[in-house]
Amino acid sequence: QFPKEENSLDRKVKAFLEENANNWRDMNVPLSDGKILYDLIIENKYTQAVEIGTSTGHSAIWIAWALSKTGGKLITIEIDKERYVQAKANFKKAGVHKYIDARLADAHELVPQLPGKYDFVFSDADKFWYKNYFIDMDPKLKVGGCFAAHNTAMRVPGVGDFLEYVESLKNYETTFARGSRSGISISLKKADNTKKN
Numbered sequence: 001q002f003p004k005e006e007n008s009l010d011r012k013v014k015a016f017l018e019e020n021a022n023n024w025r026d027m028n029v030p031l032s033d034g035k036i037l038y039d040l041i042i043e044n045k046y047t048q049a050v051e052i053g054t055s056t057g058h059s060a061i062w063i064a065w066a067l068s069k070t071g072g073k074l075i076t077i078e079i080d081k082e083r084y085v086q087a088k089a090n091f092k093k094a095g096v097h098k099y100i101d102a103r104l105a106d107a108h109e110l111v112p113q114l115p116g117k118y119d120f121v122f123s124d125a126d127k128f129w130y131k132n133y134f135i136d137m138d139p140k141l142k143v144g145g146c147f148a149a150h151n152t153a154m155r156v157p158g159v160g161d162f163l164e165y166v167e168s169l170k171n172y173e174t175t176f177a178r179g180s181r182s183g184i185s186i187s188l189k190k191a192d193n194t195k196k197n
């Protein structure tokens with residue numbers, strides 16, 4: 001399940017994740033989904049990542065761990081102060097804090113203001129806003145980058161609209177990660193907006 005350890009950071013992150021494997025209580029992704037995100041970043045050599053919905057930091061730790069290998073950095077956004085504080089403490093304990101810029105903010109406001117460009121987005125906050133997050137991130141997403149969204153297997157308001165929208169776009173190819181019970185959609189940007197052509 002865990003990536004091969006190559007250095008002292010790997011040992012530190014792995015030890016933290018193993019020790020806390022059963023302690024995630026704040027809507028965090030399961031460990032197997034964390035590994036899916038890790039692999040996605042490593043395989044595509046992504047370096048400029050944004051996460052919407054930090055909670056206490058499980059997925060961010062996996063993402064940052066991968067970015068420690070690709071030479072990248074993550075901006076992660078959380079609206080709840082307690083979870084944000086806990087996440088920051090977890091990033092330190094796991095040893096990945098220097099790869100993470102954690103923001104306490106309402107993503108509805110911050111996402112449109114992000115300066116861009118990015119090549120990896122993980123959307124895991126309020127599902128009813130997924131389509132809006134996508135529309136706001138699209139111009140900031142590089143060709144070759146991807147917008148991944150969590151819980152796409154959930155029948156909750158917003159997820160269906162989001163999927164219908166991304167699947168209708170000709171310049172994106174949307175697939176679903178194999179092995180995720182919650183569902184992770186992966187929308188790969190193949191070209192810039194083709195509407196004008």
Ligand SMILES: C[S@@+](CC[C@H](N)C(=O)[O-])C[C@H]1O[C@@H](n2cnc3c(N)ncnc32)[C@H](O)[C@@H]1O
Pocket residue numbers: 026027028029052053054055056057058059060077078079080083105106107108124125126
């Ligand atoms: C499913 S949890 C994220 C789990 C996290 N990705 C992990 O695996 O550890 C969703 C989080 O999004 C946050 N959230 C909801 N609406 C938000 C908003 N408008 N802006 C920022 N964060 C938001 C919630 O407070 C919650 O902590």
